[in-house]
Amino acid sequence: MRGVSLEVAAGEVLGVMGPNGSGKTTLFNLVSGALVPDKGEIRFLGEPTTGLPPHRICRLGLARTFQLVRPFLGLTALENVLVGLGYGCQRLTGSAARDKAEQLLAAVGLDGRSSRLAHTLTVMDRKRLELARALGTSPKLLLLDEFMAGLTPAETEQAINLIRSMHDQGLTVILVEHIVWALLDLSNRIVVLSAGEKIAEGPPAAVAKDPRVIEVYLGGSAPA
Secondary structure (H helix, E strand, O other): OOOOOOOOOOOOOOEOOOOOOOOOOOOHHHHHHOOOOOOOOOOOOOOOOOOOOOOHHHHOOEEEEOOOOOOOOOOOHHHHHHHHHHHOOOOOHHHHHHHHHHHHHHHHOOOOOOOOOOOOOHHHHHHHHHHHHHOOOOOOOEEEEOOOOOOOHHHHHHHHHHHHHHOOOOEEEEEOOOOOOHHHHHEEEEEEEOOOOOEEOHHHHHHHHHHHHHHHHHHOOOOO
């Protein structure tokens, strides 16, 4: 990435879009601590986090999901969420952790499936589980990396409702998504990346009409 600068306000849903290879997941890896930038600075809640390991950044209140879901396949749904509860901002143990894990599973639509092993769940349910585990860390900022990838239209609608529900409860979200209509619908503001550079930023309606975005992302030209 080259000279990308952006910020997200508390309570905002910031959408990040761009073609494959544009740097979207790299951006998430930098913000979450999986990668260290060669130059520049990353700040979270006003404090520098550049170079901090992912677990330290997580404990500050930043959580993420992955483009390819990464549950602990040999653990139950409940045990997966307990991992998040044990390593986040407000670490819980014992019965308090189990009660909270059950609440989170119910909140994402997995009530009644707490004893299911993660590898037996559907794609949509694994995404729900990864979301519940991320929420278990008590994040202030949640990074969602292509949360809707691979879902059916009905499951996509369910995913949109889940994200909207989290936002309504005050959670700040940065959302990377290839389903453009869903990104436009959910986001307060959109940043567009291409080849590691920011080429557009603004309200969804304005970004959707930007000639460079249409050319680079959609592969066409702007209507006359």
